Amino acid sequence: MTIRDFKEYISDLVGFEVEAGTIFFDDLGLDELDIEILLLKIASDFNVDFTGFDYRDFRPRNFELLTGRRHKVFDLNHLFDVVKSGKWSNPN
Numbered sequence: 151m152t153i154r155d156f157k158e159y160i161s162d163l164v165g166f167e168v169e170a171g172t173i174f175f176d177d178l179g180l181d182e183l184d185i186e187i188l189l190l191k192i193a194s195d196f197n198v199d200f201t202g203f204d205y206r207d208f209r210p211r212n213f214e215l216l217t218g219r220r221h222k223v224f225d226l227n228h229l230f231d232v233v234k235s236g237k238w239s240n241p242n
Contacts, residue, residue: 156230159195163188172226175208196233203238 153170161167164178172178175185185205193200207222224241232238 151233153227153230156233157226160226160229163191168226170226173223174225174229176223192229192233196236198233198236198238200238202240 157168157170160172164180164184168178180188182205189200189203192198208224222241228241
């Protein structure tokens with residue numbers, strides 16, 4: 151699978167075209183349930199272990215207000231690397 155194939159796969163799942171630099175989840179406008187469904191689908195389709203992924207760290211809404219920390223971000227390229235490795239890793 152190429153990054154182009156993966157971009158098309160994600161675009162099909164979310165219903166609109168995404169770019170390589172698309173930030174999950176800020177740019178997608180997905181709610182928590184949509185994100186959970188998306189990650190479960192990726193885990194199932196590509197046999198990816200998302201152990202260690204904590205959605206709360208990446209949720210932009212109210213994160214800074216509730217935690218006093220900036221939320222983490224990752225883009226399509228990072229998610230593609232996760233799929234290739236088969237295991238979640240936090241972005242740098």
